[in-house]
Amino acid sequence: MDKIQINGGRKLAGEVDISGAKNAALPLIAASILVDGTCEFSNVPHLVDIHSIRLLLEDLGARCTFDNHVMTVDGSGIHKIEAEYDLVRKMRASILVLGPLVARFGHARVSLPGGCAIGARPVNMHLTGLEALGANINITHGYIEARAQKLVGNDIYFDIPTVTGTENLMMAAVLAKGTSVLKNAAREPEIVCLAEALNRMGAKISGAGTAFITIEGVDRLGPARVKVIPDRIETGTFMVAAAATRGDVLIKGCNPEHLGGVINKLRACGTKIDINGDQIRVTGVEHIKSVDIKTLPYPGFPTDMQAQFMTLMCIADSTSVIHESIFENRFIHANELLRMGADITLFKANIAMVKGVPELQAAPVMASDLRASASLVIAGLIAKGTTLISRVYHMDRGYETIEKKFCALGADMVRIK
Numbered sequence: 201m202d203k204i205q206i207n208g209g210r211k212l213a214g215e216v217d218i219s220g221a222k223n224a225a226l227p228l229i230a231a232s233i234l235v236d237g238t239c240e241f242s243n244v245p246h247l248v249d250i251h252s253i254r255l256l257l258e259d260l261g262a263r264c265t266f267d268n269h270v271m272t273v274d275g276s277g278i279h280k281i282e283a284e285y286d287l288v289r290k291m292r293a294s295i296l297v298l299g300p301l302v303a304r305f306g307h308a309r310v311s312l313p314g315g316c317a318i319g320a321r322p323v324n325m326h327l328t329g330l331e332a333l334g335a336n337i338n339i340t341h342g343y344i345e346a347r348a349q350k351l352v353g354n355d356i357y358f359d360i361p362t363v364t365g366t367e368n369l370m371m372a373a374v375l376a377k378g379t380s381v382l383k384n385a386a387r388e389p390e391i392v393c394l395a396e397a398l399n400r401m402g403a404k405i406s407g408a409g410t411a412f413i414t415i416e417g418v419d420r421l422g423p424a425r426v427k428v429i430p431d432r433i434e435t436g437t438f439m440v441a442a443a444a445t446r447g448d449v450l451i452k453g454c455n456p457e458h459l460g461g462v463i464n465k466l467r468a469c470g471t472k473i474d475i476n477g478d479q480i481r482v483t484g485v486e487h488i489k490s491v492d493i494k495t496l497p498y499p500g501f502p503t504d505m506q507a508q509f510m511t512l513m514c515i516a517d518s519t520s521v522i523h524e525s526i527f528e529n530r531f532i533h534a535n536e537l538l539r540m541g542a543d544i545t546l547f548k549a550n551i552a553m554v555k556g557v558p559e560l561q562a563a564p565v566m567a568s569d570l571r572a573s574a575s576l577v578i579a580g581l582i583a584k585g586t587t588l589i590s591r592v593y594h595m596d597r598g599y600e601t602i603e604k605k606f607c608a609l610g611a612d613m614v615r616i617k
């Protein structure tokens with residue numbers, strides 16, 4: 201298993217280009233199941249998770265190509281309606297094929313995703329939503345089986361805004377008979393990206409980006425070309441890394457509008473942030489102020505930035521309270537940061553108090569999930585000495601050529617095979 205070795209203590213400086221968003225690309229690729237023809241997606245990041253969904257679609261019978269960040273998916277040959285355990289267990293987002301498969305074929309069998317390091321992550325709202333559209337759901341032998349002659353539009357209320365749940369039901373409802381309204385829908389930019397793509401394919405969706413999404417069912421969808429939006433979490437990760445190393449970094453090809461929560465908190469820490477079109481310049485300051493954060497659904501502070509921000513708070517001037525309100529077990533990185541000399545106390549499983557220390561110390565650490573691995577990379581960049589991060593396969597699921605990008609900014613970082 202690969203490891204990342206970082207000799208810390210260098211300020212990041214220079215320019216970095218942001219890749220397409222993993223969490224926008226995954227539902228787009230799943231949406232091509234709805235189309236009897238070839239869709240083309242550009243700005244798709246080369247990541248392990250993208251490879252996983254491609255393998256899943258190919259297993260269903262789709263024909264895919266992927267070259268130079270452009271993926272084509274020809275869904276006309278899809279004949280299989282079962283997403284097997286071996287493919288789903290590698291990536292929970294595989295659940296995104298459930299809605300499109302039932303919508304197009306009236307039948308789907310998808311392995312039930314298990315828990316993951318950051319929480320139980322149930323999919324009950326995906327299933328009750330499909331039931332509201334008329335699907336019959338059975339869970340047997342670890343598989344979700346959904347059947348419906350023809351889905352019928354309905355109102356669906358989410359108890360909690362769920363990102364992939366909203367995406368799954370939007371994709372199911374586009375081919376349903378009649379109108380559906382998703383209420384308390386998630387408002388993430390990735391949902392807007394999917395809705396716009398589906399509309400290009402011929403769907404009639406309005407309200408994406410608000411808590412009420414209206415979908416008028418249509419008979420069929422056709423091929424479309426879609427560009428994946430920039431990755432807001434990769435952008436935020438580079439922003440925090442620049443602030444933490446007291447660097448000066450120009451982040452290019454991003455969408456600053458998607459980063460309100462992160463920009464607001466970084467400015468509150470004293471970090472200088474200049475926005476110019478699709479570029480953000482982040483200039484770190486010596487004296488980093490402690491600020492509190494609470495993770496919330498978009499447009500609140502993203503849970504996917506909590507770990508990185510905790511690392512920044514480890515070297516801030518006083519005490520910060522970090523409240524993780526989305527996932528119940530998303531502080532595993534805190535124990536690794538403690539090994540690097542951080543002062544973190546967990547009040548509850550989801551509330552941490554971080555007292556800033558003058559500096560972090562390099563240490564061997566272990567990544568537990570995708571964003572935790574990013575927080576450890578940032579910790580390694582600021583710590584004096586050599587940090588060795590193991591289990592970086594988590595990072596490869598969501599950050600494209602991360603060591604290359606950090607090295608171009610002056611980091612001393614190598615992958616050890």
Ligand code: EPU
Pocket residue numbers: 223226293319320321322323324325326327360361362363364365386503504526527528570571598
């Ligand atoms: N939830 C339920 N029941 C459901 C669905 C969700 O109780 O049926 C709960 C979850 O347990 C959680 C909350 O609702 O407490 C929100 O979870 P959500 O469904 O929104 O998460 P997700 O769709 O599984 C996506 C991202 C995650 C990101 C979360 C929150 C993708 C592929 N994944 O997950 O991304 O953390 O939204 O923003 O879009 C990552 O990229 O590192 C990552 C984990």
